[in-house]
Amino acid sequence: MHAFDVLGDPVRRRILELLAGGEMTSGALCEVIGEEFGISQPGVSQHLKVLRENGFATVRPEGTRRLYAVDAGPLQDIDAWLDRFRRFWTPHLDALATELARGKRARRLRDADETPRSTP
């Protein structure tokens, strides 16, 4: 399943949004999602499986619970795919700022201690 397909489902997007705030147990997710979308525990569990199997989430057992957390790998892939379109909405940011934003070379920020002259 492609990363975009995984994110095509609103339940899975919401789960990731929740996990963005930190680890959560399957049960806690079931509660919120069940409330918001009106779907059953197996329904949520199946979505968690999709997130797991596609690298969007990791799981860590703790006693009888299972703690889920975001794995940002596939999200980063999507971010990278979007690169080729960024020029459509960030007309001409100077290269340094773009580089910074992408995070390709965070180190350079320290070296060049300047305050990047903004041209927004």
Add this chain to the structure above:
Amino acid sequence: MHAFDVLGDPVRRRILELLAGGEMTSGALCEVIGEEFGISQPGVSQHLKVLRENGFATVRPEGTRRLYAVDAGPLQDIDAWLDRFRRFWTPHLDALATELARGKRARRLRDADETPRSTP
């Protein structure tokens, strides 16, 4: 159809990649896509319709041809949605650089992501 669903299809992603290079006619797209994916002209046309109807592409008639172009609006929405996960792969960029990169206006644009309450 949600933006992520639109991008879930590899043919539509490829069409957008091609359009990222500049306007193209339906015919030219049919040729490349037909070649690469082995699908028919109506197949491609239907994908173009999806892209149009969901705001990913604009069309402009020129004689008997139709010129397609990228409309980056929905892509920007996706980029904005990814914001909440960026900290996972851009450890700690200072706020200024991030703000610069995102484009200050992008922030104001939209933050709302509908999380429907379904009625069973």
Add this chain to the structure above:
DNA sequence: CACTTATATAAGGGTTCACTGATATAGTTG
């Protein structure tokens, strides 16, 4: 106008997906 080229729509079929209810696994506790 008849003909051709460029593109879109229509109708139908096969496949995939997301749900539900029932059940299985696994850890915890009496």
Add this chain to the structure above:
DNA sequence: CAACTATATCAGTGAACCCTTATATAAGTG
């Protein structure tokens, strides 16, 4: 071990999606 809690899996069903072939619209050309 038995009972309970937390979570995952199974089997089945209805809907959505993407493709195909056939056909429609529309503009240019003799």
